[in-house]
Amino acid sequence: MAAGGMMSGGACVAKFWRNARYEQNMLSAGPIEQYRTSVNLVAIVILSRAKCGLSTCTTRYLVDMAAADLLVIITDVILWRISFYYFPGSFLDITPVCSTIYAMTCAARDCSVWFTVTFTFDRFVAICCQKLKTKYCTEKVATLVLATTCILLCFQNIPFYFTFEPAVIIDNVPWFCHSKPVYYTDPGWIGFDWLDTILNPALPFALILLLNTLTVRHILIASRVRKGLKCRAHGDKRVDAELENRKKSMVLLFSISGSFLLLWLTYVLHFIYYNITGTNPEEYTDSLYIFQQVGIMLLSLSCCTNTFIYGVTQSKFRDQFLNAVKYPVSSVIQIIRN
Numbered sequence: 001m002a003a004g005g006m007m008s009g010g011a012c013v014a015k016f017w018r019n020a021r022y023e024q025n026m027l028s029a030g031p032i033e034q035y036r037t038s039v040n041l042v043a044i045v046i047l048s049r050a051k052c053g054l055s056t057c058t059t060r061y062l063v064d065m066a067a068a069d070l071l072v073i074i075t076d077v078i079l080w081r082i083s084f085y086y087f088p089g090s091f092l093d094i095t096p097v098c099s100t101i102y103a104m105t106c107a108a109r110d111c112s113v114w115f116t117v118t119f120t121f122d123r124f125v126a127i128c129c130q131k132l133k134t135k136y137c138t139e140k141v142a143t144l145v146l147a148t149t150c151i152l153l154c155f156q157n158i159p160f161y162f163t164f165e166p167a168v169i170i171d172n173v174p175w176f177c178h179s180k181p182v183y184y185t186d187p188g189w190i191g192f193d194w195l196d197t198i199l200n201p202a203l204p205f206a207l208i209l210l211l212n213t214l215t216v217r218h219i220l221i222a223s224r225v226r227k228g229l230k231c232r233a234h235g236d237k238r239v240d241a242e243l244e245n246r247k248k249s250m251v252l253l254f255s256i257s258g259s260f261l262l263l264w265l266t267y268v269l270h271f272i273y274y275n276i277t278g279t280n281p282e283e284y285t286d287s288l289y290i291f292q293q294v295g296i297m298l299l300s301l302s303c304c305t306n307t308f309i310y311g312v313t314q315s316k317f318r319d320q321f322l323n324a325v326k327y328p329v330s331s332v333i334q335i336i337r338n
Contacts, residue, residue: 037078039304040070046310046320053316056139058252061119062310064146065256068115069303071108075101076300095166095174102164102177107157110200112303114149116260117204118142123253124211128218156199159192197271201264208257219250255309263302266295 043066046052050059079101083092091097122145126137135141163183166174183189270292274281284292310317 037070037073039308040066040073042321042324043306043310044070046317046324049320051316051320052310052314054314055137057122057137057142058119060139060142060146061115061122062306065112065115065119065306068108068112069306072105072112072300072303075105075108080105093176095164095177098177099161099164103157103160106160106196107154109299110153110157111150113200113204113260114153115146116256117207118145118149120208120211120253120257123250124215127215127250153199156196163189201268201271205261205264205268208261212254212257215250215253251313252309255313256306259305259309260302263298263305266291266298270295 044063047054047059047063047066050056052059054062079092080098083090092101122137122142126133129136163180164177165180167176167178169175183193273279279288281289281292
């Protein structure tokens, strides 16, 4: 792949992805990926039944977040990586097909990230903006916000389809996806790449940090006020049930957004390092290359952590999960007894 001039952080990662198909080892494309797919499917099924004690608005966000994570696994892992090892030279390697897969992967990853942002904003409104809460924190508004976000991000990622050219043409059929050199030199493509980098991860990272900071600040101020009023009214330090419930409701939000920030941190640090030093990724030392690889690995890992968070923070989700596990076993036992 030829590349001239200076690449932005997004172009650096894009170039890595284009090379990654031929460098990934099977540790990230085997049973682990099958497990991650199953985890997200289980989360979607359990949450869709609406028996976890969550509001319809929150449930809508969580289901769509799990669906977006599942799409990332399908496009990035199954169609992009596993196909190379198990189906080399298949129709998936035809240039228009692999170009489409890459664009779909970028769109799915952006949706996964921005759905987390919209969920964080929804919880911010629910806790800090009581007047707006009744109008905004509804299932109808959540569906509208998620659908609009998805459509806009899909349109935004369409140009990625046109960043490839065939590596070879056999019997008039274009094969494989080779980056066009102009992608790294043309001002229009460089501007698009910077826009893509701002939309993911720079802006989401900053928004989640800001919203969580404002939410924590609001909770701390409200807690001090309520404690002061209760002490003056009752003269004791009895447990405030409302404050306890409010704190518990925040555990889910901070767990999901905190997981996102931690798992994206390596990528963001690499992004900052690349833009400060301007080092060509092809000239990375072993340690820098491993650091870059770890960042990509953690991004993929972020697509299956939410289900574990649900299990740790939501007792009713755990109960539903255990029932789902026990059901086939109990059904088999009942059939054997009959």
